[in-house]
Amino acid sequence: QVQLVESGGGLVQAGDSLRLSCAASGRTLNNYAMGWFRQAPGKEREFVAGINRSGGSTIYADSVKGRFTISRDNAKNTVYLQMNSLKPEDTAHYYCAAARGDYFGTRQYEYPNWGQGTQVTVSS
Numbered sequence: 001q002v003q004l005v006e007s008g009g010g011l012v013q014a015g016d017s018l019r020l021s022c023a024a025s026g027r028t029l030n031n032y033a034m035g036w037f038r039q040a041p042g043k044e045r046e047f048v049a050g051i052n053r054s055g056g057s058t059i060y061a062d063s064v065k066g067r068f069t070i071s072r073d074n075a076k077n078t079v080y081l082q083m084n085s086l087k088p089e090d091t092a093h094y095y096c097a098a099a100r101g102d103y104f105g106t107r108q109y110e111y112p113n114w115g116q117g118t119q120v121t122v123s124s
Contacts, residue, residue: 009118022096033104038092050104
């Protein structure tokens, strides 16, 4: 079982940038593909970005494509989400999750390991 801890959230203004980190412990991160998800108040949790085990392949939700970048440093057991040009609609609780095998897509049930999340609030 891998334990995940997110950090880097905060309150920013529209147009600002933030970098979220997801630190893993318990098992080495290169055993897992990883995803970032978010949940806004009153809405269902949604997929944001995914990355395969090597970091060579990524996928993004249309709403963040071109603004967000997922990356990983397996030597540091950490996954990142660089968020640029933030919008008020990006306000949400952001979670990282570790997937089964090398799946890094949108299906949440493929991610059995989740962190507690970090809050991102973007003011207009």
